[in-house]
Amino acid sequence: MIAMDVYEKLMAMAKRRGIIYPSYEIYGGEAGFYDYGPIGSMLKNNIENLWRDFYVMRERFMEISTPVITPYRVLKASGHVDKFIDEIATCKKCGASFKVEELKDGKCPLCGGEVERGVLNLMFETSIGAKKQDKAFLRPETAQGIFVNFPLLQHFARKKLPFGVVQIGKGFRNEVSPRQGVLRLREFSMAEAEIFFHPDRKMHPGFDKVKEKRLKLLPEGFEREEIFTLRKAIEKGIIQNEAMAYYIALTHDFLVSIGVDKEKIRFRQHERDELAHYANDCWDAEILMQRFGWVECVGIADRSAYDLKAHMNSTGVNMMLTDESKKVKKKILKPKMDAIGKEFRKNAPMVIEAIKNADYGDDIHVEIDGKKITIDERFYEVEEVEEYEKFIPHVIEPSYGIDRITYAVLEHNYREVEKEGESYVILSLPSKIAPVKAGVFPLVSKDGLPEIAKEIEEMLRENGIMAVYDDKGSIGRRYARMDEIGTPFCITVDYQSKEDGTVTVRYRDTTEQERVKIEELVEWLSEKI
RNA sequence: GCGGGUGUGGUGUAGUUUGGUAACACGAAGCCCUGCCACGGCUUUGCCCCGGGUUCAAAUCCCGGCACCCGCACCA
Incomplete structure (x- = not known):
């Protein structure tokens, strides 16, 4: 008899013991969906609560809860409508599938056959309202709910950077072909933290405590993972900033504390062409699983100002903060009202507007009755003022796939011992997450x-x-x-x-x-x- | 989405080749037993993935669907 691997044994046990069930099983099941049974729910809750312990208690981040259903325009602005898609071409002759970019002259790169093109958006579509039918999606990530609340949240945080906001909830992705059980779900639980930084100050006061920590890193372009201290990784420019390094360390500690085998954790940096549309850098925590190899379980992404800028452009709502540590000297032009009024009469408002919109050093022109008139220094004075710099905060986002992590915890703690000739199963969960x-x-x-x-x-x-x-x-x-x-x-x-x-x-x-x-x-x- | 494989009590399997409606082990429930590591006895529970076809008769043969597994592709 061929020995079952841990995955099979675990999933059979999980079903028997009320941990994980295939969803809608009596109707034949539905690919990409799994239920947590009574024991599984407690386990998942315990893991989520421990996550809260790390991120809400210790890091002092704020937890919020926002809707799953997201209006079209939000995800249009965030780029998900246009970028969260797969353009796929399938060869009619040999049946192979390709990305559209891989085609040769619009034909199959393997056999040259005709292809059928299709676009797949990975978001679940729905609509809001019975009659109006506004288009909407189930959120592909919880993050957008945080970004759209940024103006209120930064007010609540009393404008102090850095601050973090977290959300634990469901995300939805209509995967082309979900496989690998609970590792690739269409509806899944995620725990995300969005931490807002000044663009030049991606630091963390806790970095000093973790900088000598040795972690298995697989940086972009490396063939295999190597062990670095975080201090060294920063010095060598392998990790871009201290904040990123700190959250890598925190992620490592979290995973170990819930029972993931620390020998089976590594951090892999995304290749440039692999980055999500919103990210400019990303380190994944990957966990080694017996059957599936290294599996991405946490993504720690530097989203820069991407999302806030997108929502600011789309709505006009200000997402900028003032940097009170950085004054910039600036020359501004102040219109001389009396001179302007006497000279231009009813055209005065137009002139005033032109002056206000101009920067120091610009030539200022207005057009009156078809004639181009230069506004010289008779009509304004130059004043030097100091003002604080404004900026859009950058975001570093640790994003945890709870279901994958839960599975990893089960697998890494699944032990079989011989007991009087029979195999005996022990799940050696850390006490604090045991259901x-x-x-x-x-x-x-x-x-x-x-x-x-x-x-x-x-x-x-x-x-x-x-x-x-x-x-x-x-x-x-x-x-x-x-x-x-x-x-x-x-x-x-x-x-x-x-x-x-x-x-x-x-x-x-x-x-x-x-x-x-x-x-x-x-x-x-x-x-x- | 393509190709291949698989689908039998809660779990793991036998039966499918050669058609005659199902068996075994473990589990679960009840009673008894039981002075510490899956003890034992009695009783009970419960299965042919779904739909259609062929046939007197289908778990078994054929078609379609669904799910799972493997490979390819996809996986922000």
Whole structure:
């Protein structure tokens, strides 16, 4: 028999244990969609909450929540309508598909056959309103909801840069052919942070703490990954700025803390022709998976001023900030009203306007009654003023694919051990993301032990510790069930519990046990999760 | 989207060649047993991906669809 790979075993287990299901399965399923079951939902929530811990708590970013449905004009302005497409040509003769640019004289580059062209926009289209039918899309990223709120958000942040805004939510991409299970979904969860910087100051106060961190980097043009300290990567110009380096480090720490194997993480810089239409630099966190190789799970992109500029141009709403540290001297022209009025009479407003629109050093002309008249210094004075520089903030965006990361966590923590000739599955999840923190069992289902165990389970839940009571089957079977969903602790009530008020607590990964007093359980567990 | 493969209880499989409506293991539920790692007994549950065709009769043959897997292409 051919051994199943981890993917197959994991997905079968995931279905059995309420982690991941194919969506709409009773209707035959729908490619590109998966459900999270009861255990999977808790796992995903825990991962998202830990992400909040990193980005909202520690980085002090602000979380917002904006609609999935996005009006046409927003995504037109952002470039998604025009750029988020695939122009595809399919050869009628040999069936091969190509990008339009790859065609030779409009023919198939392989066999020279006639091709059929098609344009695919990867966004799901919908409409708003029953009668008006305004065109709209399901968002392809959560980021735009943040950018369009920039004026309000920067006011809320009291104009201090840098500041970050995050959003966790669904994104939608109508993939041409979704494959690889939960790794390529049409509807997926993403956690994105948009961090706004002064263009010349992409720095982070935390950089010093992480600069000696050694990470596996695969910079553009490199054949294979190499280990660099972040300090060195910055010095060599491999990573463009400290902020980018800092978020690479933060991403690494986050992934490791939720249980991704740190040996299986690398950061790969996009090749220039691979960059998204909005990005001028991007580093992906890639995670090594047994079946799929290196998989992009996080993209950390420098979007420059692209998006804010796009929305500013499209709406006229000001997206610029003032740099109060940078004064620029500027000569401005002030019209001399009395001279202008006497000379030009009813044409005066036109002259005033022309002066206001001119820069120092320009020749100023107006046309009156078909005659071109030069406005000289009799009509204005030059004044030197100092004003602050204005700029459109730049954005660095760490964007996390939660589903891919969740799968990676499952795969990297899936362990099989031999137990009496049978294979035994343990999901060695870090306690803090484990869906269930404790299983609570009576050693035997009699003599009042179940009652004590039920009380303990209730006590744990009341104290915010997710616990599950189970008295079905043998004790070993109950341990096994909990091991498979990654429950770090199992509490067993035995006869000694009745005498001295202690229970055994079993560690998932070692199966070792220790006795803990029932009244100290909450504290004991809280410390360890 | 193209080509190939696959689709049988919740899971993993046998049965498909040669047509006669399904079996095994594990699981799950109930009862009993049970003094710590998938114990045992009894009982129960539950499957031929969907639609059409051929046939007296289809899990089995044919056509179409869907899903999954592999390769090609695509993947901001």
